[in-house]
Amino acid sequence: MLTVNRRHSIHKQFQATRDRQICRAWRVERHDKTGRQHRSARWVLAITGLRKPTCTGRMIKKCSLAVIGKVSAPASRIQDNFYGKFKRLFEKQGSVASNEELESRFFSYPDYLAKPDDFKKIPGSPVAYWSSGATKSAFEKGKPLGDIAPVRQGLATADNDRFLRFWPEVSFLKIGLGIKSRDEAKLSGKKWFPYNKGGDFRKWYGNNEYVVNWSDDGAEVHSFRPKAVIRNPGFYFKKSITWSFVSSAYFGVRYSDVGAVFDVGGSSAFPNEDDAFWLTGFLCSKQAFDFMRVMNPTLNFQVGNVSALPVLENAISPIKKELSDLSFRLIELHKKDWNKFEESWGFEVNPLADKKIKILSNVYNELMLEYEGDVEETIRLEHKVNQLLINAYGREGITSADLPRKQATLSVNALYRYNSEEKDGLSQRFKSDTLSELVSYAIGCMMGRYSLDKPGLILASQGETVRDYLSQIPEPSFAPDHNAIIPLTDQEWFPDDATNRFRDFVCTVWGEEHLQENLDFVAESLCLHAIKPKKGEAALETIRRYLSSQFFKDHLRTYKKRPIYWLFSSGKQKAFECLVYLHRYNESTLAEMRTDYVIPLTTKLASYVEKLEQDKDASTSAAEAKAIEKELGKLYKQQAELNTFDEKLRHYADQRISLDLDDGVKVNYGKFGDLLAEVKQVVGK
Incomplete structure (x- = not known):
């Protein structure tokens, strides 16, 4: 194997980019059909920064590829007859604590071997060297999600201070809820309407915080063009599946009933009535998140990526009813959870004041049992959703169906609510x-x-x-x-x-x-x-x-x-x-x-x-x-x-x-x- 024995080491590559955010470097070696390595080699470098050199003073020998971070360069940069050996030093940006740990992983972690033809099977041809054969097969055989449910970006007001409010700020009588169309919204005489704007990581239901001024079919927003960009108004107020465009960790997908305008940061898919619940389950699954990370490791969940998600219709058809039922129940659990708090327009009464028990400490203890039951049910049902799709996509042993407790996105779940790994305190x-x-x-x-x-x-x-x-x-x-x-x-x-x-x-x-x-x-x-x-x-x-x-x-x-x-x-x-x-x-x-x-x-x-x-x-x-x-x-x-x-x-x-x-x-x-x-x-x- 070709060795790196000159000063042009990975160490120097890191040193040159120490003031950026993350550094990714990899080497691609050329092999012939027998696997014999040719003497020529080329480096591909994507810079997004590293504060300190990772391999301090030590030459990187007997390695054909090192990847620091997540690689998403297009495979078109690499010739078809090149093979690459890759090392994946961490799965999530920032998850490795120190440069010393990176260096240790560099020398101890196994190699991945991949060629450009593999990358071209995935939309956008990312250098997703770690993707499994089942993943590549799904993208080859699956139907793009966008062919089942249109995926769209929404409104960009260009002046949120003018056009958006948190819903409690305004008169509730001026808010139009449950509106089914633009015509109905205009006839209602209401000024403010629910606005899907993304928000914090939460799945299944919630983040209903904003309203937008869409009075008189958005007359004031229309008058603000060309600064305001009104995309896809034909989809406004329709039932949808929405998500947060940017996330620090996970894919937060939520079901949204009729009545909302949607934002760029709350891009949405618009399924028909029969597909709404099972498709919500698919998008909330670990399977969909794994596909998203393959296409776009930056965790910016763009409409193009969501639209390209592969749906294996023949494999999903037998489980569609069960998947819909599970998803419906999970939406119910998360809606009940969201409505327990004053931040929801569906809030009715504080849960502690809604019990017949006369000793408040006993009321609290009973409530905690109810909350624990909701969290446990969420974990159990999401496991079922994940397992159904893992089996359907042939990814047994590749993806775990288990849902970490912290990822059960109920506000009554303390680990999720406080973004903590430990229960102590x-x-x-x-x-x-x-x-x-x-x-x-x-x-x-x-x-x-x-x-x-x-x-x-x-x-x-x-x-x-x-x-x-x-x-x-x-x-x-x-x-x-x-x-x-x-x-x-x-x-x-x-x-x-x-x-x-x-x-x-x-x-x-x-x-x-x-x-x-x-x-x-x-x-x-x-x-x-x-x-x-x-x-x-x-x-x-x-x-x-x-x-x-x-x-x-x-x-x-x-x-x-x-x-x-x-x-x-x-x-x-x-x-x-x-x-x-x-x-x-x-x-x-x-x-x-x-x-x-x-x-x-x-x-x-x-x-x-x-x-x-x-x-x-x-x-x-x-x-x-x-x-x-x-x-x-x-x-x-x-x-x-x-x-x-x-x-x-x-x-x-x-x-x-x-x-x-x-x-x-x-x-x-x-x-x-x-x-x-x-x-x-x-x-x-």
């Missing part, structure tokens, strides 16, 4: 997050967004009031706040603050008998991750501390920096803070906030300061006097802060600022100066 974090979600749901019930007496959204459109709420629920078991202003103070100044109302919420849902036990469970759970525990703190004090210090941070994360409960804050000293529900805001809200809370709090603070000053003067204990003096110092700062806030609040209240929810949270949040907390995070300035 995740159960505590999951419990804390689950109880944080309960607190958020309770805030929603206080605002009138949700109700304990009726599932789903209640008040979720601009200008709606308690009167609208009562028209739907005449006798609520837990009444919404009359003006959707909920104080979040670190001390109890108002009987209707968030902490007291949360206590009432827990009492309403689970009863008076176990109230303290249930509050203790909430407080203990929050201290597992959301906030740090504080020795000797009562449950309501812990809940108050969470609401005052952490709730809005969690809310920002949940709603991706587009909050629907806005935190008005006097400043660093937290003299006064309150939540206001965006959809119930009106021109009088700031004046009511000032009249109902800020002015009364000014009086209460002054009275409390006066009392403490008297207590200090009367105290005979130096330690007690020092403690009072410390508290007074804090209160003096809060008084000054509250006075400044009151002046600003009066200024903005006099302006009677109006909002248009169609403008989005980013625009509307910026209208109130520094009255609001975390302005930079939301507005971006």
Whole structure:
């Protein structure tokens, strides 16, 4: 075998490209028909970078090919009578921890032998030297998926800030759901429609986060051409199978029912009714992902690659019914999972509040059993899907049917949710997050967004009031706040603050008998991750501390920096803070906030300061006097802060600022100066 014995070693190739991302180098040797090697050889180098030289100072001898990373150069660069020997040093970019490990694998891993004719069997002729005979045969014999279901790119707005919103930002009454055609969308009079935009890795169902302005058949988007590119409008609102165009790891394919416009990042396939479910199963399988990696190792899932996926119709025909049934059940499981959370427009009630058990810790334990069952069923069903297709494609022993638990894409699966390989510590974090979600749901019930007496959204459109709420629920078991202003103070100044109302919420849902036990469970759970525990703190004090210090941070994360409960804050000293529900805001809200809370709090603070000053003067204990003096110092700062806030609040209240929810949270949040907390995070300035 020809050896590399000069300074033109792989080491030098790496050294020359150390500032790029990944380096791929391979050598192709020429052999005759008997396999005898000719003396001529050529190098092919694809550079995408390596920070350090891999084979430090060591010559690479007796090797005809080294591949660092994934090779996808076209086989047309290699002459037909050349054979190549290949080493595959890692399967996924970045999965090898060190250059030393790469070097070790280079010398110890087996060779692959392949020729250009093999590569030409695969669409695009990638140098997929590791592909099996079964894979090549599938591409030779299979029918391109695009011949069964058209695969298309979608809309490119060229200005997402103008045309896209997260669905909770806008009035729910303006969102058109379940629309079946462009004509129906136009006749509906709705402005916003679901928009498939890709998103994080998730399979089967979900990522329904965005809406697009397609009012009057997209008139405003049409007016933005040529910047906006309106591709394939004839497929808008049709039932589809969609996926995320770019992924860091896996192929996230999801079933999408009628009613959505789709994006470039959420490219889609459009099967007929009979093919929708089994084809979703095929695309969600490990088999399809393996084919995708052969065609395009960069993990950019382009329409051309998806369209070229080979479908062995004769092999799939006998299993089509079973594959459809399995896929339908997996879609159901993932839809149920997606709808358990407020981020879904299909959310109805927090799962903890939907049980008849009166002890909250027991409710949680029962819920965990349900979640575990859903995860286990998903793993079992996906294994069946994979095994059916492995058998159909003759890939036994090549591809494993097993689904790693982390890849069961249910949000109730902690390994997937937190992108972790290990379970250690995740159960505590999951419990804390689950109880944080309960607190958020309770805030929603206080605002009138949700109700304990009726599932789903209640008040979720601009200008709606308690009167609208009562028209739907005449006798609520837990009444919404009359003006959707909920104080979040670190001390109890108002009987209707968030902490007291949360206590009432827990009492309403689970009863008076176990109230303290249930509050203790909430407080203990929050201290597992959301906030740090504080020795000797009562449950309501812990809940108050969470609401005052952490709730809005969690809310920002949940709603991706587009909050629907806005935190008005006097400043660093937290003299006064309150939540206001965006959809119930009106021109009088700031004046009511000032009249109902800020002015009364000014009086209460002054009275409390006066009392403490008297207590200090009367105290005979130096330690007690020092403690009072410390508290007074804090209160003096809060008084000054509250006075400044009151002046600003009066200024903005006099302006009677109006909002248009169609403008989005980013625009509307910026209208109130520094009255609001975390302005930079939301507005971006």
